[in-house]
Amino acid sequence: MSTADSQPRTQQPMHVFDVYARSEQGRILHFDVILPVNDPERALASARTWLQSIGHENASVQAENCAFCHTEAETPPQFEEEIRERGYAIYKMEGCPR
Template identity: 55%
Template sequence: MNATQIHVFDTYARCANGRIMHFDVVTLQREQPKALEYARQWLRSIGEESAVVNAESCAYCHSEATAPQTMLDDIIAQGYAIYKMEGCPP
């Protein structure tokens, strides 16, 4: 995939047990509502459907000209990629 630009949304989610997860949602669309939807999809996929993430905790951060191929592969497959930072499962 030859993406012209990727957009990064800095995201925090509070899990039911109080743990905070910090991760980036990476997508080809610079649309915050879509990034928030992707964050919630990912949280459901890892069994954290009750985690709280909202517009204030999923904010546009920056754009890049490209991304690593593995990240682009995820974007092709599901519309987004997740870059885990703090408190996320392996």
């Protein structure tokens, strides 16, 4: 088996969107959405889907609070499985449940 076969790393660029959402209680949730495509609408939809999955279905997140930040040359290893399973990954920052 070659080295390439033993390492299922995704060697494609990943696009990072910086997101700020406000919970029903007024708390700010700050996180990144990481996508294999540079698509602001998909980033916003992914942010909303993730918020619903953590019990914040009524959180407010608008397009102006979901901004393209930068592109990574390849998929960060810690996000590969999440991107394979959901099509996006979340990097939690301020106010997000751990």
